[in-house]
Amino acid sequence: MVELISGRICRLRIAEGQMHRMERIIYHRYPTREWGCFFLFGYRSCSWGAALSVVEIFPPQAGELNRQSHIFEPSPGYIKRAAQLAMDTGLCLGVVHSHPEGCSTSPSLLDDDMDSYLADTQGGYTKFRPYLSIILSKTDDQVSFSGRCWLDGQWLDVKSLEIVGIRLKKHLSYRHHPSERDIRDPSRERLGDALGEASHAALRSAKIGIVGCSGTGSPAFERLVRAGVGSFVIVDPKPFKASNLERMAGSYHRHLGKSPAKVAMLRELANEIDPSIKVMAIVGNALDDLVLDQLLDCDIVLSCTDTNHSRAFLSDIGCHYLLPVIDVAVGFDGKDSRVSEQVVEFVLYGGEFPCAHCDERIDSYWMSVELMDEQTKQERREDAAKFEGDGAQYWRGEPPQLLTVGYLTGMVGDMLAGYTIGMLTGCFEMPSTRFQFDITMPNLGCVSASRIVDSECHCESCRGKADAAVAWRSVARPIHWPRPVFL
Numbered sequence: 481m482v483e484l485i486s487g488r489i490c491r492l493r494i495a496e497g498q499m500h501r502m503e504r505i506i507y508h509r510y511p512t513r514e515w516g517c518f519f520l521f522g523y524r525s526c527s528w529g530a531a532l533s534v535v536e537i538f539p540p541q542a543g544e545l546n547r548q549s550h551i552f553e554p555s556p557g558y559i560k561r562a563a564q565l566a567m568d569t570g571l572c573l574g575v576v577h578s579h580p581e582g583c584s585t586s587p588s589l590l591d592d593d594m595d596s597y598l599a600d601t602q603g604g605y606t607k608f609r610p611y612l613s614i615i616l617s618k619t620d621d622q623v624s625f626s627g628r629c630w631l632d633g634q635w636l637d638v639k640s641l642e643i644v645g646i647r648l649k650k651h652l653s654y655r656h657h658p659s660e661r662d663i664r665d666p667s668r669e670r671l672g673d674a675l676g677e678a679s680h681a682a683l684r685s686a687k688i689g690i691v692g693c694s695g696t697g698s699p700a701f702e703r704l705v706r707a708g709v710g711s712f713v714i715v716d717p718k719p720f721k722a723s724n725l726e727r728m729a730g731s732y733h734r735h736l737g738k739s740p741a742k743v744a745m746l747r748e749l750a751n752e753i754d755p756s757i758k759v760m761a762i763v764g765n766a767l768d769d770l771v772l773d774q775l776l777d778c779d780i781v782l783s784c785t786d787t788n789h790s791r792a793f794l795s796d797i798g799c800h801y802l803l804p805v806i807d808v809a810v811g812f813d814g815k816d817s818r819v820s821e822q823v824v825e826f827v828l829y830g831g832e833f834p835c836a837h838c839d840e841r842i843d844s845y846w847m848s849v850e851l852m853d854e855q856t857k858q859e860r861r862e863d864a865a866k867f868e869g870d871g872a873q874y875w876r877g878e879p880p881q882l883l884t885v886g887y888l889t890g891m892v893g894d895m896l897a898g899y900t901i902g903m904l905t906g907c908f909e910m911p912s913t914r915f916q917f918d919i920t921m922p923n924l925g926c927v928s929a930s931r932i933v934d935s936e937c938h939c940e941s942c943r944g945k946a947d948a949a950v951a952w953r954s955v956a957r958p959i960h961w962p963r964p965v966f967l
């Protein structure tokens with residue numbers, strides 16, 4: 481008997497290219513007969529349930545599935561081969577099969593038997609790692625699915641299947657379809673006219689993570705709140721300063737001379753616009769494990785900090801957990817009252833895209849300084865002073881304070897909200913997964929970067945492995961940093 485526990489769910493992510501490969505196999509005998517395959521996945525157990533991500537599809541070889549049967553019947557040899565591979569790679573075993581067109585994707589009694597048997601059998605090989613079983617079916621463009629994961633001795637419901645590419649296709653399990661009551665929303669009628677009625681439900685059921693709540697993060701947040709995104713996780717370690725007033729949404733004259741947490745100010749802003757929106761406000765840094773747990777419960781994470789460590793970490797997370805991350809950067813330069821550069825960059829991480837190291841967007845020296853404690857910095861300065869050269873291998877100074885202006889960061893925040901809405905609703909996409917422009921250049925100087933995975937980079941071999949790739953993260957939380965505070 482397979483009984484789902486309540487209160488904890490799973491989110492399953494798969495890169496778009498892997499999903500195509502999986503569909504080619506499982507719909508091989510569609511629409512009347514079932515077919516399926518094994519796959520390997522990574523996972524992270526979180527307070528809310530588990531983040532699961534597909535690493536590799538493992539197609540059946542000739543004779544490994546029973547062709548005479550109408551249903552999916554893996555042979556003992558196929559099961560053994562798949563369980564052995566899970567054991568050898570340190571990953572977990574999953575199985576997917578199709579149900580015929582028009583049939584429900586709720587598990588049959590035979591599926592219950594198969595899942596009980598496979599969870600047990602693979603556990604013998606993998607020392608009781610999780611086991612995952614999903615069922616898919618489609619009609620035209622509609623996908624129906626259900627899934628369950630055996631984790632720590634319990635069956636958890638798989639709430640969503642999230643296909644990550646330049647688009648995000650999120651399929652909710654048939655048990656979690658939003659009710660009609662949630663969908664009607666007169667205050668967002670005009671947005672519905674522009675993007676279609678279905679956009680309300682897509683936005684209302686979405687959860688967005690925002691890391692960095694100042695120049696770009698705060699306007700993106702405000703725009704998404706107004707558009708009706710239902711839930712947020714917002715993260716920033718810093719309190720408000722007077723210099724933030726020029727660019728931070730939700731900051732007012734009354735905040736001057738006080739130093740509330742930026743995330744608290746944004747939560748207040750959301751409350752004034754629409755009190756039904758849920759905001760988890762965290763004073764802390766994305767590198768903390770407790771924060772990561774919450775980011776993995778988001779549909780998309782917006783990287784709005786412009787620090788090397790945060791960019792490196794969120795790009796790692798995008799790769800290891802397949803989580804979509806949109807990163808923005810703003811470059812402003814000038815001299816003698818003349819502005820020479822006002823560059824904006826958008827980059828999409830997650831799914832199958834190259835990481836921030838492949839893109840050469842991480843300066844490892846500045847990253848190490850960002851993570852250093854004061855004592856180490858002082859020792860480096862002293863070592864550099866003793867050195868009979870320029871001492872640059874010890875100390876090149878503090879990271880420069882980036883120049884930036886509110887009109888530029890506000891525009892970037894708004895565009896970022898736009899691409900997030902496009903991704904969530906499926907109405908439009910970013911023009912490419914990495915592009916730059918300069919608002920002072922003729923034709924805005926737009927360029928799209930070609931992106932390739934660097935063969936020296938380990939991101940490709942870590943893709944989807946989740947916590948099994950933790951040793952390959954390019955950055956870890958320094959122990960001298962304070963733990964996060966959930967407001």
Ligand SMILES: [Zn+2]
Nearest residue numbers: 579588591615
């Ligand atoms: Zn079935």
Ligand SMILES: [Zn+2]
Nearest residue numbers: 835838937939
């Ligand atoms: Zn890489």
